[in-house]
Amino acid sequence: MNGLAIYPGSFDPLTSGHVDIIHRAVEIFPRLIVAVATNVRKHPTFSEEERLDMIRESLKGLERVEIDSFTGLLVDFAKERGAKVLVRGLRALSDFENEFQMAHMNRRLAPGIETIFMMTSQEHFYISSQTVKEVAHFDGDVSGVVPDAVRKKLTAYNKGS
Amino acid sequence: MNGLAIYPGSFDPLTSGHVDIIHRAVEIFPRLIVAVATNVRKHPTFSEEERLDMIRESLKGLERVEIDSFTGLLVDFAKERGAKVLVRGLRALSDFENEFQMAHMNRRLAPGIETIFMMTSQEHFYISSQTVKEVAHFDGDVSGVVPDAVRKKLTAYNKGS
Amino acid sequence: MNGLAIYPGSFDPLTSGHVDIIHRAVEIFPRLIVAVATNVRKHPTFSEEERLDMIRESLKGLERVEIDSFTGLLVDFAKERGAKVLVRGLRALSDFENEFQMAHMNRRLAPGIETIFMMTSQEHFYISSQTVKEVAHFDGDVSGVVPDAVRKKLTAYNKGS
Amino acid sequence: MNGLAIYPGSFDPLTSGHVDIIHRAVEIFPRLIVAVATNVRKHPTFSEEERLDMIRESLKGLERVEIDSFTGLLVDFAKERGAKVLVRGLRALSDFENEFQMAHMNRRLAPGIETIFMMTSQEHFYISSQTVKEVAHFDGDVSGVVPDAVRKKLTAYNKGS
Amino acid sequence: MNGLAIYPGSFDPLTSGHVDIIHRAVEIFPRLIVAVATNVRKHPTFSEEERLDMIRESLKGLERVEIDSFTGLLVDFAKERGAKVLVRGLRALSDFENEFQMAHMNRRLAPGIETIFMMTSQEHFYISSQTVKEVAHFDGDVSGVVPDAVRKKLTAYNKGS
Amino acid sequence: MNGLAIYPGSFDPLTSGHVDIIHRAVEIFPRLIVAVATNVRKHPTFSEEERLDMIRESLKGLERVEIDSFTGLLVDFAKERGAKVLVRGLRALSDFENEFQMAHMNRRLAPGIETIFMMTSQEHFYISSQTVKEVAHFDGDVSGVVPDAVRKKLTAYNKGS
Numbered sequence: 001m002n003g004l005a006i007y008p009g010s011f012d013p014l015t016s017g018h019v020d021i022i023h024r025a026v027e028i029f030p031r032l033i034v035a036v037a038t039n040v041r042k043h044p045t046f047s048e049e050e051r052l053d054m055i056r057e058s059l060k061g062l063e064r065v066e067i068d069s070f071t072g073l074l075v076d077f078a079k080e081r082g083a084k085v086l087v088r089g090l091r092a093l094s095d096f097e098n099e100f101q102m103a104h105m106n107r108r109l110a111p112g113i114e115t116i117f118m119m120t121s122q123e124h125f126y127i128s129s130q131t132v133k134e135v136a137h138f139d140g141d142v143s144g145v146v147p148d149a150v151r152k153k154l155t156a157y158n159k160g161s
Numbered sequence: 162m163n164g165l166a167i168y169p170g171s172f173d174p175l176t177s178g179h180v181d182i183i184h185r186a187v188e189i190f191p192r193l194i195v196a197v198a199t200n201v202r203k204h205p206t207f208s209e210e211e212r213l214d215m216i217r218e219s220l221k222g223l224e225r226v227e228i229d230s231f232t233g234l235l236v237d238f239a240k241e242r243g244a245k246v247l248v249r250g251l252r253a254l255s256d257f258e259n260e261f262q263m264a265h266m267n268r269r270l271a272p273g274i275e276t277i278f279m280m281t282s283q284e285h286f287y288i289s290s291q292t293v294k295e296v297a298h299f300d301g302d303v304s305g306v307v308p309d310a311v312r313k314k315l316t317a318y319n320k321g322s
Numbered sequence: 323m324n325g326l327a328i329y330p331g332s333f334d335p336l337t338s339g340h341v342d343i344i345h346r347a348v349e350i351f352p353r354l355i356v357a358v359a360t361n362v363r364k365h366p367t368f369s370e371e372e373r374l375d376m377i378r379e380s381l382k383g384l385e386r387v388e389i390d391s392f393t394g395l396l397v398d399f400a401k402e403r404g405a406k407v408l409v410r411g412l413r414a415l416s417d418f419e420n421e422f423q424m425a426h427m428n429r430r431l432a433p434g435i436e437t438i439f440m441m442t443s444q445e446h447f448y449i450s451s452q453t454v455k456e457v458a459h460f461d462g463d464v465s466g467v468v469p470d471a472v473r474k475k476l477t478a479y480n481k482g483s
Numbered sequence: 484m485n486g487l488a489i490y491p492g493s494f495d496p497l498t499s500g501h502v503d504i505i506h507r508a509v510e511i512f513p514r515l516i517v518a519v520a521t522n523v524r525k526h527p528t529f530s531e532e533e534r535l536d537m538i539r540e541s542l543k544g545l546e547r548v549e550i551d552s553f554t555g556l557l558v559d560f561a562k563e564r565g566a567k568v569l570v571r572g573l574r575a576l577s578d579f580e581n582e583f584q585m586a587h588m589n590r591r592l593a594p595g596i597e598t599i600f601m602m603t604s605q606e607h608f609y610i611s612s613q614t615v616k617e618v619a620h621f622d623g624d625v626s627g628v629v630p631d632a633v634r635k636k637l638t639a640y641n642k643g644s
Numbered sequence: 645m646n647g648l649a650i651y652p653g654s655f656d657p658l659t660s661g662h663v664d665i666i667h668r669a670v671e672i673f674p675r676l677i678v679a680v681a682t683n684v685r686k687h688p689t690f691s692e693e694e695r696l697d698m699i700r701e702s703l704k705g706l707e708r709v710e711i712d713s714f715t716g717l718l719v720d721f722a723k724e725r726g727a728k729v730l731v732r733g734l735r736a737l738s739d740f741e742n743e744f745q746m747a748h749m750n751r752r753l754a755p756g757i758e759t760i761f762m763m764t765s766q767e768h769f770y771i772s773s774q775t776v777k778e779v780a781h782f783d784g785d786v787s788g789v790v791p792d793a794v795r796k797k798l799t800a801y802n803k804g805s
Numbered sequence: 806m807n808g809l810a811i812y813p814g815s816f817d818p819l820t821s822g823h824v825d826i827i828h829r830a831v832e833i834f835p836r837l838i839v840a841v842a843t844n845v846r847k848h849p850t851f852s853e854e855e856r857l858d859m860i861r862e863s864l865k866g867l868e869r870v871e872i873d874s875f876t877g878l879l880v881d882f883a884k885e886r887g888a889k890v891l892v893r894g895l896r897a898l899s900d901f902e903n904e905f906q907m908a909h910m911n912r913r914l915a916p917g918i919e920t921i922f923m924m925t926s927q928e929h930f931y932i933s934s935q936t937v938k939e940v941a942h943f944d945g946d947v948s949g950v951v952p953d954a955v956r957k958k959l960t961a962y963n964k965g966s
Contacts, residue, residue: 024275027275028246028275028277072943072944073940073944075945076943076945084188090257090278096257100251101933101936102936104280104283104930105931105932105936105940108949109946114185114279115279115280116189116277116278116279117251117277118275118277118278119261119264119268119276121268122265122445122447123444126444126744126745126748126749127749128745131746131749135717135749138716138720139716140719145752233460233461234460234461236462237460261448262448262450265447266449266457266467269467270457270462270463283927283930283931284927287587287588287927292588296556296588299556299559300555301559301592305591306588349728350728350758350760394622395621395622397623398623406671407672412744418740422734423609423611423614424614425763426608426609426763426766427609427618431618431623436671436672436762437763438672438760438761439734439760439761439763440758440759440760440761441747441748441751441759441761444748510889510919511889511890511921567833573901579895579901583895583924587924590924597832597923598923598924599921599923600895600921600923600924601919601921601922602905602908602912602922604912605767605769605770605909609766770905775906775907779878779914782877782878783877783878784881784914785914789913
C-alpha cells in the first residue's frame with residue numbers, strides 16, 4: 001500500500017474517456033503515473049513527445065499526477081517505479097477480453113502487482129483513439145470527445161497531411 | 162482518499178474466489194469492509210448469521226478487514242460507513258454486463274463513490290456460490306473451491322436437508 | 323410498407339429507456355403501437371391496467387402512437403393489427419442474444435414480419451425495469467430513469483407494500 | 484479411447500437442435516448415451532418417463548445410441564458407465580459461458596473425463612426447449628423445431644392444461 | 645419520415661448476407677441507397693468501380709434501390725442525400741460492439757439521423773467478405789454465399805493474381 | 806468413425822495451451838494430425854520448417870500423433886488425409902465467434918467433416934502466440950507458457966533480431 005498506481009496506454013491520442021479515468025483514479029490513489037507506452041514495433045500517429053505534450057497540456061493543474069513514458073514490459077516499468085497497482089479503463093466487451101488476458105499474463109510475470117479496472121463514464125464509452133482519428137480525418141467535430149489540446153493537434157495534423 | 166473500501170456480496174456461501182479477491186483488495190486498500198447483502202426479498206440458502214460466521218471463520222487473522230452486513234441500497238451503506246470505493250470481482254463475461262449496469266446505476270445514485278473491479282485468479286474463475294451448492298448437494302468434493310469452514314457447513318446442511 | 327410498427331414489451335414498468343426508443347421509432351415509422359405483453363404465466367409487479375395507465379400518462383401528447391396490449395404470440399398480434407415491423411431496443415450484450423433468438427423464431431413463425439433493432443441512448447443503456455424496481459424498493463431516487471408518472475406509482479407501491 | 488460418449492441434458496423436451504447434435508455425435512463416437520438429468524430440485528414440464536419416451540420415439544432406428552437417465556453429478560454417472568467423453572452442444576454465447584464454467588468444474592471433479600463441444604447447425608441455433616414450450620403454449624407452429632413425437636406431446640399437454 | 649434509408653458498407657465484395665439485408669430493408673423503407681464507402685486509407689481488394697458493378701448486376705431489377713458511393717463521414721453523406729435512417733446488418737457479437745460504438749458516434753455527430761439494425765438471416769450469419777475471399781482464393785466453392793456476379797469476378801481475380 | 810482427427814493452427818509458435826489441447830485430444834481420438842497452416846499471404850514470425858521443428862521437439866515421444874503442414878483450404882487437406890474430425894481449442898469469447906463462423910463455413914464446404922471444440926485448461930486460457938512473442942521480445946520470462954524448445958527458439962530469435 002505505497003499508494004502509487006500506474007495508468008498505462010498508447011494515448012495516440014489522449015481522449016476524453018482517458019481523462020475521465022484519470023480523474024476517477026486520482027480520487028482513489030494518492031499518486032498516479034500516466035505512462036505512455038512507446039513500443040518501437042507499432043507505428044503511432046503521434047510521436048512519443050507529441051503524445052506526452054498533449055497529455056501534459058490536458059492534465060495541467062491536476063495534482064498528484066505524474067506523466068512518464070516507458071519501453072518494454074509494463075510490469076518491469078511498474079517494478080522500477082515501485083508501483084503496486086495498474087489501472088485500466090473498461091469501455092466495452094472486447095476491451096474486457098483483452099484486458100483479462102493481459103491482466104493474467106502480468107500477474108504471472110509479476111505476482112505482487114495488481115490490475116484494477118474502472119468503468120469509463122457512459123458519455124465516453126463509445127470513444128476510442130482510433131475512432132477519434134477517423135472522424136477528425138474527415139473534418140468531423142471531435143470537440144467533447146477529446147481534450148482541447150488534442151483537438152487542435154488533430155486539426156493541425158490533418159492540414160499537414 | 163480515506164482508504165476505506167467495501168467488498169459487497171451475497172456470500173451465500175463465501176467461495177475461494179471471494180477469498181482470493183479479499184486478499185488482493187487488502188493489498189491495495191488500507192481498510193476493507195466485507196459486507197453481506199441481506200435483501201429480504203431473496204431466499205438465501207444460509208441465514209445472515211450463518212453467512213457472517215462462515216466469513217469470520219474463513220478470514221480469521223486477516224488484518225485490516227471488517228465484516229458487516231447491510232439491508233437497502235449499497236450506496237447508502239457506503240455513505241453511512243464513509244467508504245468511497247466499492248470493490249467487485251469479475252469472473253466472466255456475464256458478470257461483466259451486470260456489473261457494468263450496477264456500477265453505472267450506483268454512480269448515478271452516488272457520484273462520489275467509485276466502483277473498481279478486480280480479476281478473480283484463474284484457478285477460481287469458474288466457481289460460483291450456485292455451482293458450489295449444486296456440487297455439494299450431490300456429495301461432490303468442494304474442498305479447494307470453498308474455505309474449510311464453508312465446506313463443513315455445506316456438508317452439515319446437506320445431511321440435515 | 324404500410325408503415326405500421328409495433329414496439330412490444332412487458333413495460334413493468336415503463337422506463338426512460340423505453341420512452342427514448344419510442345421517440346426514436348416515431349421519427350422513422352408513420353404509426354407505432356406500443357404493445358403491453360400480458361402473459362398470464364408471468365407474475366408482473368404491476369397489473370395490465372396499471373402498466374397501460376403509466377404508458378398513457380407518460381406518452382401524453384405524442385402523436386401517431388397507439389397504446390394496446392396483447393396475449394399470445396407477438397407475431398399473431400402483429401398479423402391481426404396488420405403490422406409488418408417489430409421494433410426492439412438493444413441495451414446490452416445479453417439483450418442481443420435473447421433478441422437474436424426471438425427474432426429468428428418470429429421470422430420462422432411469420433416470414434413477412436421483420437424485426438428491427440434500435441440502440442437505446444447512452445444515458446439509458448444501464449436502466450432496466452428490474453433495476454428500477456430494486457432501487458425504488460429501497461427508496462433510492464429514480465427520477466430521470468423513469469417517467470414522472472412511473473416514479474409516483476413506484477412510490478405509492480412501496481408505501482403500500 | 485473406449486469410445487463411449489455421453490450427451491447429457493434436461494431434454495424438457497427434446498428439440499430438433501438436440502437431435503442434430505446426436506446425429507453428429509454418433510458419426511464421431513462408436514457409442515453414445517443420451518442421458519436425461521433428473522434433478523429433483525428442478526420442476527420440469529415433462530416427467531422423466533415422458534422425456535425418455537419422447538427421446539426413444541424420436542431416435543427410433545438410430546444405431547449405437549442408448550437412452551438413459553441419471554440423478555446426481557454428471558461426472559459420477561460418467562464414471563459409473565465408464566464414459567470418458569461428455570458431449571455438449573453450443574448454440575449461443577450465453578451457452579458458452581455456462582458450459583465453460585461447468586466443463587472446468589467437471590474437469591476438477593473428474594480429471595480423466597473430457598468435455599467436447601459441437602456446434603448446433605445454423606437452422607437450429609435459435610431453438611431452446613424454453614422457447615419451444617412458449618410458442619406451443621400459444622398454439623404457434625413448432626413442426627420442424629421439435630421432432631414429431633414431441634410436437635404431438637406438446638399439443639396434448641396444452642389441451643390438458 | 646421522408647422514407648429514405650442508407651445501407652452503407654465496403655462491399656468488398658457484396659455477399660449473399662448483404663443481399664439478404666437489402667431485400668429486407670426495401671420491404672420496410674420506401675427508398676434505399678446502397679452506399680459503397682471508398683476510404684482512400686484502406687486497401688480494398690476490388691476498386692470502387694468493380695464493387696459498384698458487382699452490386700448493380702446483383703441487384704438488377706430490384707425496385708426502389710439506388711446504388712451510390714461516398715468518401716468522408718457517413719453522416720455527411722446522409723445529410724447531403726437527405727436520409728434520416730442508416731441500416732446496418734448484425735451478424736454476430738463482434739459486429740454488435742463495433743456497430744454500437746459507431747452508432748453512438750454517428751448520433752453525436754448527427755443527432756437527427758437514426759441507425760437501425762436488422763438481423764442477417766441464419767443461412768448467412770457466418771459469411772463475411774473476408775471469409776469469402778479466403779475460400780475463393782483456395783478455389784473453394786462460394787456459390788450460394790455470394791451472388792453469381794461476384795462469384796465470377798472472384799474467379800477471374802484469382803486466375804489473374 | 807475412422808478415428809482420425811486433425812488439430813490445425815498457425816502454431817507461430819506452439820504454446821503450452823496448444824500442447825494441452827493436443828494431450829487432451831489424443832485421449833479421445835485414436836490418431837491425431839497436428840497440422841501447420843502455411844498460408845503464403847500471412848507473414849509468420851517463424852518459417853514453416855521452424856514451426857514444424859518446434860512442434861516435433863515439443864511432442865517427442867507422444868504416441869499416435871503425426872505432424873504435418875498444409876496450404877489451401879483446411880477441409881481439402883482433411884479430405885486428402887481421410888480425416889472426419891477437426892479439433893479446435895477454445896480459450897476465450899472472441900475465439901468462440903471466429904471459430905463458430907469458420908466451423909459453419911467448413912460445414913458448408915464439406916458436410917461430412919465435423920468440428921469439435923475442447924476447452925483449454927484454465928492455466929493456459931490467457932496465453933496466445935501473439936502475447937508470448939511480445940513478452941519474449943522484451944525479455945519477459947515465458948517458461949511455462951511455451952514448451953522448452955519454443956522458449957529457446959524465441960530467445961535465439963530475439964538475440965538475432
